[in-house]
Amino acid sequence: MSGETVKHVPVGEPLLSVRSLSVEFGSAEGAFRAVKNVSFDVQPGKTLAVVGESGSGKSVTSLAIMRLTDYTGGRISSGEVLFRPSKGQALDLVHAADTSLRSIRGNEIAMIFQEPMTSLNPVFTVGNQIAETLVLHEGLSAREALARAEALLEKVRLPDAKKLLDRYPHQLSGGMRQRVMIAMALACNPKLLIADEPTTALDVTIQAQILNIIRDLQQEMGTAVIFITHDMGVVAEMADDVVVMWKGEKVEEAPVREIFAAPKHPYTRALLSAVPRLGSMTGQPLPKRTPVIVIEDGAPKEVGETHVQDTADYAKPILQVDKMTTRFDVGKTFFGRVTHRVHAVEEVSFDIYPGETLALVGESGSGKSTIGRTLQQLIEPTGGTVRFDGHDMGSMSSAERRRLKQEIQYIFQDPFASLDPRHTIGFSVAEPIVVHNLLQDRKAIDRRVQELLDQVGLLPQHAKRYPHEFSGGQRQRVCIARALASNPKLIIADESVSALDVSIQAQIVNLLMELQQQKDLSYLFITHDMAVVEKISHRVAVMYLGQIVEIGTRQAVFENPQHSYTRKLLAAVPIADPARERAKRLIEGEIPSAVRPVGQEPLIHRMREVEPGHWVAIEADLLRGAA
Amino acid sequence: MATVQAARSTRWRFRSFELIVGVLLTGGMTLAVLFSSVLFPDGGESMDLMARLIPPFESPAHILGTDPLGRDVLARVIVGGKISLMVGVLSVIGAVILGTLVGLVAGYYRGVAEILLMRFADIQLALPFILIAIMFLAILGTGIDKVIFFMIVAQWVQYARLVRGSVLALRDREFILSARAIGVGNLRIIFQHILPNVLGPIVILMTLNVANNILLESSLTFLGLGVDPLIPSWGGMLADGRTYLQSAWWVSVFPGLAIMFTVLGLNLLGDWLRDYLDPTGQTSK
Numbered sequence: 001m002s003g004e005t006v007k008h009v010p011v012g013e014p015l016l017s018v019r020s021l022s023v024e025f026g027s028a029e030g031a032f033r034a035v036k037n038v039s040f041d042v043q044p045g046k047t048l049a050v051v052g053e054s055g056s057g058k059s060v061t062s063l064a065i066m067r068l069t070d071y072t073g074g075r076i077s078s079g080e081v082l083f084r085p086s087k088g089q090a091l092d093l094v095h096a097a098d099t100s101l102r103s104i105r106g107n108e109i110a111m112i113f114q115e116p117m118t119s120l121n122p123v124f125t126v127g128n129q130i131a132e133t134l135v136l137h138e139g140l141s142a143r144e145a146l147a148r149a150e151a152l153l154e155k156v157r158l159p160d161a162k163k164l165l166d167r168y169p170h171q172l173s174g175g176m177r178q179r180v181m182i183a184m185a186l187a188c189n190p191k192l193l194i195a196d197e198p199t200t201a202l203d204v205t206i207q208a209q210i211l212n213i214i215r216d217l218q219q220e221m222g223t224a225v226i227f228i229t230h231d232m233g234v235v236a237e238m239a240d241d242v243v244v245m246w247k248g249e250k251v252e253e254a255p256v257r258e259i260f261a262a263p264k265h266p267y268t269r270a271l272l273s274a275v276p277r278l279g280s281m282t283g284q285p286l287p288k289r290t291p292v293i294v295i296e297d298g299a300p301k302e303v304g305e306t307h308v309q310d311t312a313d314y315a316k317p318i319l320q321v322d323k324m325t326t327r328f329d330v331g332k333t334f335f336g337r338v339t340h341r342v343h344a345v346e347e348v349s350f351d352i353y354p355g356e357t358l359a360l361v362g363e364s365g366s367g368k369s370t371i372g373r374t375l376q377q378l379i380e381p382t383g384g385t386v387r388f389d390g391h392d393m394g395s396m397s398s399a400e401r402r403r404l405k406q407e408i409q410y411i412f413q414d415p416f417a418s419l420d421p422r423h424t425i426g427f428s429v430a431e432p433i434v435v436h437n438l439l440q441d442r443k444a445i446d447r448r449v450q451e452l453l454d455q456v457g458l459l460p461q462h463a464k465r466y467p468h469e470f471s472g473g474q475r476q477r478v479c480i481a482r483a484l485a486s487n488p489k490l491i492i493a494d495e496s497v498s499a500l501d502v503s504i505q506a507q508i509v510n511l512l513m514e515l516q517q518q519k520d521l522s523y524l525f526i527t528h529d530m531a532v533v534e535k536i537s538h539r540v541a542v543m544y545l546g547q548i549v550e551i552g553t554r555q556a557v558f559e560n561p562q563h564s565y566t567r568k569l570l571a572a573v574p575i576a577d578p579a580r581e582r583a584k585r586l587i588e589g590e591i592p593s594a595v596r597p598v599g600q601e602p603l604i605h606r607m608r609e610v611e612p613g614h615w616v617a618i619e620a621d622l623l624r625g626a627a
Numbered sequence: 628m629a630t631v632q633a634a635r636s637t638r639w640r641f642r643s644f645e646l647i648v649g650v651l652l653t654g655g656m657t658l659a660v661l662f663s664s665v666l667f668p669d670g671g672e673s674m675d676l677m678a679r680l681i682p683p684f685e686s687p688a689h690i691l692g693t694d695p696l697g698r699d700v701l702a703r704v705i706v707g708g709k710i711s712l713m714v715g716v717l718s719v720i721g722a723v724i725l726g727t728l729v730g731l732v733a734g735y736y737r738g739v740a741e742i743l744l745m746r747f748a749d750i751q752l753a754l755p756f757i758l759i760a761i762m763f764l765a766i767l768g769t770g771i772d773k774v775i776f777f778m779i780v781a782q783w784v785q786y787a788r789l790v791r792g793s794v795l796a797l798r799d800r801e802f803i804l805s806a807r808a809i810g811v812g813n814l815r816i817i818f819q820h821i822l823p824n825v826l827g828p829i830v831i832l833m834t835l836n837v838a839n840n841i842l843l844e845s846s847l848t849f850l851g852l853g854v855d856p857l858i859p860s861w862g863g864m865l866a867d868g869r870t871y872l873q874s875a876w877w878v879s880v881f882p883g884l885a886i887m888f889t890v891l892g893l894n895l896l897g898d899w900l901r902d903y904l905d906p907t908g909q910t911s912k
Contacts, residue, residue, distance in 0.1 A: 046831065376808045378804060378807060402810050405808065405809060405810030409808070409809070410805065410808040410809075412801050412804070412805055414801060417800065417801035417802060418801040418802050418804070418805040419802055419805075420802045420806070420820050420823075420824070421802075421824070421907060422820075422823040422824055422904075422905075423819075423820075423823075423907060424906075431806070431811065432808060432809045432810070433814070435810050435811050435815065436810060437810060466906040466907070468906070468907045479805075482809070486809070486810075536700060552786060
């Protein structure tokens with residue numbers, strides 16, 4: 001690149017100005033424009049949130065600012081990115097020479113990525129990786145750089161910073177790694193920090209900690225932040241200004257309060273209508289289906305109806321889980337003796353009633369997915385009894401157990417990964433029918449597949465297509481159709497809406513509720529997302545370290561949380577309402593490991609009933625167990 | 628999206644080019660070999676010591692020239708293809724079936740079956756090939772069936788290891804778990820879900836091994852362990868022509884070209900087949 005342009009910009013100008021930026025991918029004749037004519041400004045010390053759903057071009061925009069699109073096959077076809085570095089001269093990054101770009105990357109503009117594991121190099125220690133930036137940009141000696149690295153780790157509130165310097169990335173938890181990434185990004189006191197979905201892969205309580213750290217450091221160092229996210233809750237908590245992107249274009253730009261109070265563009269309105277807001281169901285005993293706004297041919301349209309989900313029948317439970325325990329052996333000695341076990345699920349008991357949604361909430365490692373997989377017979381339980389429709393699973397014959405796989409169905413988190421890429425979706429949807437021999441005639445099976453596709457809002461001709469030809473939301477519809485194919489009574493939905501864009505998520509949640517009403521389905525809804533739980537569930541069970549710490553009706557648990565962990569979880573959820581005061585939340589610590597040496601059994605805590613049907617673990621027990 | 632479709636269509640134009648050339652090369656060679664007894668009733672055996680080492684394109688009776696015994700090179704190349712293709716293709720098919728089954732069982736069921744099968748495979752890989760070939764064929768005697776059988780025994784290991792590796796990566800994928808959650812049985816999971824997903828690398832290894840085995844057959848023949856040295860085969864002709872490489876290049880170059888074109892054709896077909904089997908990257912009707 002030649003023609004480096006240097007312009008003088010008066011003081012008070014924005015730190016970064018993006019002017020009609022367009023980015024293209026692919027060859028010249030068939031170029032795909034990922035970003036079209038996008039312009040925005042970033043003021044010094046302020047936070048600009050760039051929001052949009054997958055494919056909106058928000059990440060490409062952030063890469064283009066650093067000209068990192070050069071390395072991902074993209075081309076900046078027009079526009080300029082004016083950056084005003086410390087020297088006070090504006091530099092057009094689009095046309096800047098590679099050498100001046102290198103002195104800016106990591107030094108003046110730093111970046112944090114979504115996946116902290118993949119953005120750290122696994123073969124170098126944490127200390128070395130932070131020191132590298134310092135040696136490179138500040139010309140420090142190795143010893144000085146390590147000392148600075150230690151100070152930086154303390155700044156992002158990592159305990160025992162000195163020891164951490166010698167650790168490798170795989171020895172740290174996800175939250176710790178993301179803090180290391182932040183420490184690295186802030187190493188050279190950058191003027192601008194670009195954070196691309198930095199908390200999406202983290203648990204809510206860890207997310208709250210990371211957001212706090214970013215906000216504090218920003219105030220302390222006066223760094224401007226471009227925050228790329230799809231989470232309107234995070235936007236409300238973090239941003240000063242918001243740019244909304246849709247299909248590669250900027251559709252709206254405004255201060256954060258205005259965006260939430262008076263969204264102008266139909267897309268922004270649709271997006272906000274789809275965002276589940278924690279607390280929106282306060283005072284209502286039953287879950288409620290509400291219409292979603294979708295954009296059809298450029299115009300907003302309301303889809304769905306308001307319906308109170310009075311489907312649950314509390315006469316006789318369909319599933320009774322009593323003191324179920326699932327453990328895995330991990331460490332082994334040379335002679336094959338087990339030394340350590342993961343205590344994934346410890347004496348968990350709950351019931352699910354026909355037509356009811358029981359939400360199982362908790363953070364990663366709490367054992368919630370293990371419960372689902374044990375119920376689906378994908379993992380063998382270590383102890384306890386499970387009764388389905390009154391029959392004990394443990395004493396079932398193998399034929400009965402197979403039949404149970406017809407009555408209970410499982411929907412996974414990632415619809416793409418859970419569909420065989422080599423088969424058409426018609427094949428996949430028909431598979432439960434074929435396997436359980438529900439229909440014999442090929443024509444009858446085809447008819448049933450069409451009917452199922454229709455029920456989940458897909459077209460009959462879709463049956464001939466392969467999974468990669470669908471969007472994420474459509475794929476999850478396919479998985480739902482597949483789960484419905486054997487007419488199950490209970491569906492276990494394991495984070496089934498977590499990976500979807502909010503507008504799609506709202507539609508899938510509505511679809512699940514509609515199907516529940518039509519077919520009297522029971523759901524075990526496993527998730528970490530409290531806002532979705534509030535919308536969909538009749539009852540809620542909160543999991544912590546393999547045990548249920550609180551269980552009760554959704555209204556009781558959300559409006560009258562008794563256990564400290566439930567409160568912490570609820571407090572950590574970012575609320576999509578910037579008018580709410582940004583409470584400085586004090587959430588510290590991480591979930592301890594569920595791996596224990598053999599012989600050291602965890603303490604099973606007792607439960608007490610605070611109100612009818614609302615049980616809470618006695619916390620004194622839990623503390624003794626941790627000691 | 629228009630761009631994606633444009634990219635796809637150029638790719639598929641190239642793909643069909645691959646297919647056409649592949650079919651022409653392998654198909655032509657197969658047809659010629661199938662009709663060799665009609666084309667050359669003498670089987671390329673008739674000698675004419677007066678017409679030794681005629682260079683190619685000089686005599687209309689011997690377009691590709693003659694060898695040191697005055698036999699027609701063209702006739703021998705086409706007749707010799709019979710042995711070569713038979714050995715190359717049949718040995719590979721046999722090894723694929725055996726190796727794939729072993730790999731599927733070892734990778735899917737793991738446990739004792741895996742340990743036994745895979746350690747056995749490792750031991751076999753550690754043994755020197757030629758030594759085993761000498762022992763094996765010395766006991767069984769020579770002949771084309773024994774050569775094929777020996778190659779299957781020698782090569783199933785490659786497929787077993789390849790398939791086992793792929794199965795290990797696949798068996799924990801979520802779509803296998805989700806099939807299990809639906810109640811799909813082990814056999815159906817193995818043959819409906821795992822096998823189609825490991826076919827790609829198998830097909831590529833197959834096409835490479837056909838070429839390998841054509842040459843292997845010639846080494847065995849050279850050692851006196853293969854088929855009857857009097858029956859023409861590409862490998863045998865290559866070995867025979869070696870001594871005359873300076874004076875009469877055509878004796879070994881033409882069978883060499885025959886091997887090259889066959890292998891090229893098979894590789895093109897293999898590439899095409901691998902992509903054809905993979906629905907990602909295709910547009911449906």
